Amino acid sequence: MVVVNLLTSAGYRATHHHIKTGDVDIYRIDYPRNLPEEAKEVLLDSLMPVAASAFRQQETDLFRKDVQEHIFGFSGLFVVVNEEGVPVAFRVWEFIELNFVAGTDILYLAGMCVHEAWQRQGIGTLLLQCILREDHRRSLPDAHSFGPLPLAPYVAMRTQSPLVKWNFDQSIKRESYPLIEEEGIPVDIARVGQIVTRHLGDTSFETQTMISRECYGRCLYGVAPTSPDEGYNKAFNKLNVDDGDTMICVWRRPEH
Numbered sequence: 001m002v003v004v005n006l007l008t009s010a011g012y013r014a015t016h017h018h019i020k021t022g023d024v025d026i027y028r029i030d031y032p033r034n035l036p037e038e039a040k041e042v043l044l045d046s047l048m049p050v051a052a053s054a055f056r057q058q059e060t061d062l063f064r065k066d067v068q069e070h071i072f073g074f075s076g077l078f079v080v081v082n083e084e085g086v087p088v089a090f091r092v093w094e095f096i097e098l099n100f101v102a103g104t105d106i107l108y109l110a111g112m113c114v115h116e117a118w119q120r121q122g123i124g125t126l127l128l129q130c131i132l133r134e135d136h137r138r139s140l141p142d143a144h145s146f147g148p149l150p151l152a153p154y155v156a157m158r159t160q161s162p163l164v165k166w167n168f169d170q171s172i173k174r175e176s177y178p179l180i181e182e183e184g185i186p187v188d189i190a191r192v193g194q195i196v197t198r199h200l201g202d203t204s205f206e207t208q209t210m211i212s213r214e215c216y217g218r219c220l221y222g223v224a225p226t227s228p229d230e231g232y233n234k235a236f237n238k239l240n241v242d243d244g245d246t247m248i249c250v251w252r253r254p255e256h
């Protein structure tokens with residue numbers, strides 16, 4: 001309950017949702033880096049077991065630093081709590097290249113963790129739906145004066161896991177780039193990959209494969225995940241995950 005009390009007293013209100021085996025609440029926290037230092041520590045402490053379980057990692061200092069950088073390094077955070085008020089999942093995201101006139105906005109999914117005991121209950125999909133529904137009016141301080149703005153035409157993420165791409169593709173009911181069976185990346189998708197990796201400070205992005213080389217410096221997973229689809233697993237075999245390679249996955253929304 002500690003984290004729920006903290007979020008409630010800071011003025012955050014949760015939305016209530018049904019999942020396969022019960023109910024959860026989702027808190028949306030904008031600019032989590034602006035929380036008071038003490039609140040940040042409480043939040044990080046409460047999310048560490050979720051991340052450690054999801055990535056099958058020990059709660060080492062190095063791993064804690066990784067999680068801390070993810071949680072407070074981006075502008076949006078969703079935290080899912082169970083009926084006891086204990087965090088069971090979170091997702092980090094932000095917009096890159098906000099330029100709705102040029103239609104170049106990218107919604108970047110910076111990271112997602114669902115505690116192992118809470119996986120396969122629809123939480124990952126629910127979190128994605130929450131984020132995909134976001135419009136720019138809630139992210140720009142005075143954007144309401146523009147009236148309704150279009151949703152970001154591109155959604156991107158960086159991952160070492162074929163399961164994450166599989167899960168994403170299942171949720172959007174389409175295949176994100178890079179396509180598993182087809183070679184070749186459209187020019188606009190390669191450009192999104194370049195913008196995302198530049199934004200993240202990656203220095204070795206391959207436009208033909210959408211692989212960002214050695215950006216993490218190591219494998220983030222204690223046990224390397226696999227997807228139920230052999231094609232996805234094979235595509236991710238091109239990554240040297242132990243060196244920290246990642247795949248940049250990009251979905252162009254169908255209306256664009």
Ligand SMILES: CC(C)(COP(=O)(O)OP(=O)(O)OC[C@H]1O[C@@H](n2cnc3c(N)ncnc32)[C@H](O)[C@@H]1OP(=O)(O)O)[C@@H](O)C(=O)NCCC(=O)NCCS
Nearest residue numbers: 054112113114119120121122123124125159164167170228
């Ligand atoms: C990837 C992850 C976030 C998915 O979250 P989740 O809440 O379990 O996903 P959902 O319940 O919404 O799954 C939706 C669909 O994706 C597919 N899927 C998800 N996890 C799967 C798994 N382990 N095996 C096979 N299919 C899976 C299924 O089709 C599933 O639908 P179904 O359960 O009705 O068959 C979760 O497994 C996780 O936290 N993994 C470890 C951390 C991680 O890799 N984070 C991403 C870093 S970039």
